[in-house]
Amino acid sequence: xxxxxxxxxxxxxxxxxxxxxxxxxxxxxxxxxxxxxxxxxxxxxxxxxxxxxxxxxxxxxxxxxxxxxxxxxxxxxxxxxxxxxxxxxxxxxxxxxxxxxxxxxxxxxxxxxxxxxxxxxxxxxxxxxxxxxxxxxxxxxxxxxxxxxxxxxxxxxxxxxxxxxxxxxxxxxxxxxxxxxxxxxxxxxxxxxxxxxxxxxxxxxxxxxxxxxxxxxxxxxxxxxxxxxxxxxxxxxxxxxxxxxxxxxxxxxxxxxxx
Numbered sequence: 676x677x678x679x680x681x682x683x684x685x686x687x688x689x690x691x692x693x694x695x696x697x698x699x700x701x702x703x704x705x706x707x708x709x710x711x712x713x714x715x716x717x718x719x720x721x722x723x724x725x726x727x728x729x730x731x732x733x734x735x736x737x738x739x740x741x742x743x744x745x746x747x748x749x750x751x752x753x754x755x756x757x758x759x760x761x762x763x764x765x766x767x768x769x770x771x772x773x774x775x776x777x778x779x780x781x782x783x784x785x786x787x788x789x790x791x792x793x794x795x796x797x798x799x800x801x802x803x804x805x806x807x808x809x810x811x812x813x814x815x816x817x818x819x820x821x822x823x824x825x826x827x828x829x830x831x832x833x834x835x836x837x838x839x840x841x842x843x844x845x846x847x848x849x850x851x852x853x854x855x856x857x858x859x860x861x862x863x864x865x866x867x868x869x870x871x872x873x874x875x876x877x878x879x880x881x882x883x884x885x886x887x888x889x890x891x892x893x894x895x896x897x898x899x900x901x902x903x904x905x906x907x908x909x910x911x912x913x914x915x916x917x918x919x920x921x922x923x924x925x926x927x928x929x930x931x932x933x934x
Contacts, residue, residue, distance in 0.1 A: 687717055687782045690838070691818030693825055697757070697765075704756045707826055708733060712749050714825050716766070716775035718834055720782055723769040732828040784838065787816050791845050798848060803856035810849030817842060850882050859886040874906065877916045884922050896926055 688694040693714055695702045704710050715724055715732050730742055739745050750773055754766040767774045779785045790813035797806035821838040822831055846869075853862050866883040873879060880903050887896035900923050904915050915923070 685781060687720070687777065688818070689714070689717060689821055690783050690787060690816050691821070692823045693717065695757075702757050703824075704753065706752075708749055709753045709756065710825055711828065711831065712753055713775075714822055714827075714831055716773065717782060718784075718831070720775055720777045720779045723772045723774045725772040727771075728830065729772065732830040735828055783816050787813050787845075788841070790816075791841065794845070794848060794852065798852055798855075803852045807849055807852035807856055807858070810845050810852060813845050814842070814849060847878050847882070850879075854882060854886055854889070859889040862886050863890065874903075875911065877903070877919055881916075881918050881922060884919070884926070888922070888926055893926060897923070900926070 685698070686694075686696050693703050693710060695713065695717070703713060711733055712729065715729055726743070726746065729746060730738055733746070733749075734742065750766065750768075757765050765776055767776050790809050794806045794809035794813065797803075797809060821835045825831060827835060850862055850866065853859075863883070863886055866879060866886055870876065870879050870883055880899065884896045884899050887893075887899060900915070900919065903919070907913050907915055914920075
């Protein structure tokens with residue numbers, strides 16, 4: 676028997692429900708603890724994950740009395756699930772823990788980060804259309820909340836927050852690139868939807884106000900600013916951020932904000 680390996684068409688997904696496709700078959704287990712264990716190994720592909728980290732994630736502050744033995748049993752079952760033929764090779768015992776022996780490039784989050792970095796570089800270089808395409812492609816990798824089919828312990832919960840922050844940043848930069856590329860009218864519907872869903876997000880409102888101003892809709896841009904200013908002051912007791920106040924001044928003095 677040959678040890679099971681990851682082939683060129685095999686993939687792992689964490690940007691949505693966890694999936695691990697090997698040979699065209701999704702090998703992600705349905706048992707919650709095994710799925711949680713697999714996720715811990717997948718977020719550090721090719722690297723040893725310490726036993727203590729696994730115990731902390733799976734049981735937090737209430738581990739079972741024979742926790743090492745229980746963890747070893749879970750690893751055994753996960754190894755058999757990943758490789759029903761018993762050849763092994765993917766889930767490796769590697770002191771002081773365990774390692775999923777796959778390349779980071781197999782996991783979708785690796786491609787997301789690559790495209791995110793590419794988009795930032797292109798935006799810095801002024802290639803706005805290419806930057807927008809890179810960010811849009813990165814966002815299209817997402818199929819839902821990260822690790823959506825997993826009951827996350829402390830480590831995985833923190834990891835999902837980290838991923839969502841990066842997704843939010845990629846979204847904001849995508850919109851920025853589209854506006855700079857001259858697609859401000861096309862982004863109005865997207866921005867209306869996003870600001871409705873997140874009415875206190877000042878970055879999104881600033882982008883909406885800019886897009887309205889650049890589209891020749893000065894009165895709508897001013898009305899949007901006043902609506903947000905009122906909500907921020909009445910409900911949160913704060914004033915709009917410096918960027919929004921500057922946009923407001925530009926609208927009043929020039930009729931539209933600068934790009």
